[in-house]
Amino acid sequence: MRTAFSLFASLLAFGSMTKAEADTLRIAGINPGETVVVSLKGRTSGHCAVQIFHATAETELANFVPSASCKSEIAVFSRRHAMVHEKQVTWTHAEGDVHTVVLHPVIRARVTVWSESRAGRERATLDIERARELYLGNSVGVVFVADYRRLPPGLRETIIADRCEAVEVIKQNRAYIARRLNVYYIDHDFSSRNCAISQTPPDCPSAPGFPVRDGNVTFIGVNATRTALAHEFGHAFGLRPSACGGHTNGIPGFGPDNIMWAGGGEERVHFTLGQVFRMNTQVDQWGGTMLIRNGLRSGGRRCPPNLTNAVCPPLRADWPQ
Ligand SMILES: [Zn+2]
The missing domain is CATH 2.60.40 (Immunoglobulin-like)
Structure with missing residues (x-):
């Protein structure tokens, strides 16, 4: 039977x-x-x-x-x-x-936060937490793991005066750890900036002429919103230059809810699939995604944000309903 x-x-x-x-x-x-x-x-x-x-x-x-x-x-x-x-x-x-x-576990991306005050460190703690939520929630596959240090005296003025041109002085003062994200919280009247490109190209055609600086360096001022750190990490991970689709303002299919929409606050909650793909794989003349640069991923592909072809998905390609 x-x-x-x-x-x-x-x-x-x-x-x-x-x-x-x-x-x-x-x-x-x-x-x-x-x-x-x-x-x-x-x-x-x-x-x-x-x-x-x-x-x-x-x-x-x-x-x-x-x-x-x-x-x-x-x-x-x-x-x-x-x-x-x-x-x-x-x-x-x-x-x-x-x-x-x-599948393998999410990538643990180390971040060293350099701050000059208790208030700066408290802002950083909240910003890191928000960035963690946004990156996990949008399936970037990355979680930020932060440690906090005191910014050495004297660097504040250099950073305020020179912004991304200050990177070499920062390194000489040992306020920098290689192969990880370094974020500097400055109690001064500006918003935020990632230093992958030394200066912000005013338009896309001229962008290739702008030299590389260091995508592992980000500055956050007191005018930054809570989502500014998540936005700057988007630049660090290869969504750049801003004038070539790194910023999504005015691009069909994008709205103020996009994290790469310049000048937003709490309403910025969304990365598209096309953005997340690039953040994990980007190769460009400015060091590509820091996930590869920092040894957290391998491979890579040259897919500028504004390029769509047989191997580069549209930037606006989004998640299925
Ligand atoms: Zn930006």
Whole structure:
């Protein structure tokens, strides 16, 4: 009786396998019921397309096939894991392929905060907390881990006078730790600035002529809003220059809720998928994303914010509903 039942069960299983009309995507490392967002490019039944969708531990796909002109790749975004970007996903012509993506924990990005007062340090603590919420909530796959130090005397005046030109003096005074984000809270009347580019290019065509400084350096003044640190870390992670899509003001599809919208406050809560992809992968002449520069990620891709092509998603590409 038991044997007959087992045979019946295995026949059923065999039957369903032979009738499979799809490939399968497996996500290893997520809990039952948890979902991630997948951006999957590849060729199915003659079409080369990018599909963006929610996936669980196992998701049925159409039949993806090999294609020299449509190289398949996949990006997986999660609120609890680092972003995964696989550039060479292989499929066969046959149905029943299973592709497995293994997720890893969120990236712990170290931040050293240099402040000149108790008030500055308290502002920094709140800003770091807000940045943590915004980066995890938008599936950037990064959590900020901060330590706090006192800004050596004398540097305040140099920073106020020279801004990003002060980076070398800051390093000479050992108020800087290599291969991590350094943020300087200055009790002075300005807002905020990331120093990847030495001076802010006034327009996009002239931007390539502006020299690199150090994307690991950010200044925060007393006029900064609570979301300014999250915004400046967006620049540090490669959303730059501001005039080339680093700032989203006036770009179709973006509004004041976007974290890279210049001049906003608490209403800035959103990164698009196109922004998050770049923050994890950006390669540019200003040092690219500090996640790669600081040894927290490998790989990378040159996808300026304002460039869309076969391998660079539109900046406005957003999360599925
Ligand atoms: Zn900005």
